[in-house]
Amino acid sequence: MHQSERLIGHARSVAAKTALVLETNNLRGGDSATHALASLKRLIARLARQTLAPQAFAQWIVTHDGLDARAREEIVELAGRSVDFVEIGAHTGYYDAKNIGFDHVDASRCDYVAFGDADCQPAGNWLERLLAPFGESGAPPLAAVAGRTTYSASMTGAALTTIDFMYFPSPLREGATRNFYANNVAFRREVFEQYRYGKLDGVYRAHCQVMGLRLQDAGVVVQYAHDAHTEHRLPDTWRETVKLRWMRGEDSVALTPYIVRAYLPRALQWFAHSGPIAPWCVMAGRLGFSLRALNHQGLPPVRGWRRAVTVALLVGISSVDTLGAVARGIGFGFGARRALRRETQALSYHRH
Numbered sequence: 001m002h003q004s005e006r007l008i009g010h011a012r013s014v015a016a017k018t019a020l021v022l023e024t025n026n027l028r029g030g031d032s033a034t035h036a037l038a039s040l041k042r043l044i045a046r047l048a049r050q051t052l053a054p055q056a057f058a059q060w061i062v063t064h065d066g067l068d069a070r071a072r073e074e075i076v077e078l079a080g081r082s083v084d085f086v087e088i089g090a091h092t093g094y095y096d097a098k099n100i101g102f103d104h105v106d107a108s109r110c111d112y113v114a115f116g117d118a119d120c121q122p123a124g125n126w127l128e129r130l131l132a133p134f135g136e137s138g139a140p141p142l143a144a145v146a147g148r149t150t151y152s153a154s155m156t157g158a159a160l161t162t163i164d165f166m167y168f169p170s171p172l173r174e175g176a177t178r179n180f181y182a183n184n185v186a187f188r189r190e191v192f193e194q195y196r197y198g199k200l201d202g203v204y205r206a207h208c209q210v211m212g213l214r215l216q217d218a219g220v221v222v223q224y225a226h227d228a229h230t231e232h233r234l235p236d237t238w239r240e241t242v243k244l245r246w247m248r249g250e251d252s253v254a255l256t257p258y259i260v261r262a263y264l265p266r267a268l269q270w271f272a273h274s275g276p277i278a279p280w281c282v283m284a285g286r287l288g289f290s291l292r293a294l295n296h297q298g299l300p301p302v303r304g305w306r307r308a309v310t311v312a313l314l315v316g317i318s319s320v321d322t323l324g325a326v327a328r329g330i331g332f333g334f335g336a337r338r339a340l341r342r343e344t345q346a347l348s349y350h351r352h
Helices: 003-015 033-046 069-077 094-103 126-135 154-166 189-196 208-217 240-263 266-273 277-293 305-330 336-342
Strands: 018-023 057-064 084-087 111-115 120-122 144-150 184-188 221-233
Touching: 003 126, 018 094, 033 069, 033 120, 033 336, 057 144, 094 111, 111 120, 111 126, 111 221, 120 126, 120 144, 126 144, 126 184, 126 221, 154 305, 184 189, 184 221, 189 208, 208 221, 208 240, 240 277, 240 305
Parallel strands: 018 057, 018 111, 057 084, 144 221
Antiparallel strands: 111 184, 120 221, 144 184
């Protein structure tokens, strides 16, 4: 049997016991009334053409905050299978939507749960490559599999990918990763039930990184599947891109205590409470990793003048992130009211 046939066989056996959970929070931004449904339908049509057919799954779940009956019928028709629609509040956060979607997984039919985002464009074999590792024989069985997420193959996309979607080898097992991203990951159902996304006040998009560190602390292996690729859209406007960068920088402040606890010895734990100094150091270290990661993340390589422009973009983007980190580190412009709003903020991701 060829390897491709073996992989699809493993994936089909796992899919028959898998719930696919899609959230639509990132479609709220911009002129959402005009574009959100169209964006979601493009994703559903893309998923319907996967090498792993929609009908192969035990359950499909879509969380939303206002799809009417006609829209739901159109999505079901595109999917070619039944879909469980879970309505959530308009102010439900991104990670809360993931948790709520999981709460509607039918435990009697599903041993696994796969998570995707409505603002991502998956490769044609994404689900096959994400689920196939679960079907490989081994002891103990895999607890989680993380796919590879990138932005587009443009110079801007290449620069942003090295910043937002880095993967670090895990000390727990060869081929495993310390971290994952919530738009491209699958779990054994009981593992996600135990470690599900927790509450992080005033944090925009760092919950999956914290969960990754928690899993590592508990000795839970997250296998990395490089070929399970999905492309995250870029924000629709440069203004929203700058806003995203600033919030990413602010998130680094909330992440710093977890990073310090995971990577520094106990004698240096005080560093997590050094005001803006620790986040600035984290951002400087991240820039170094990003520069080294360029041309090593599966995107078409950038050479010559294109590499020079991409490096300049990378440094410029990191500078905006760092300003956001330092500003939050000193408490500038970050009050309690804004902290409460951040988790439910939505940018616009409707570009086709």
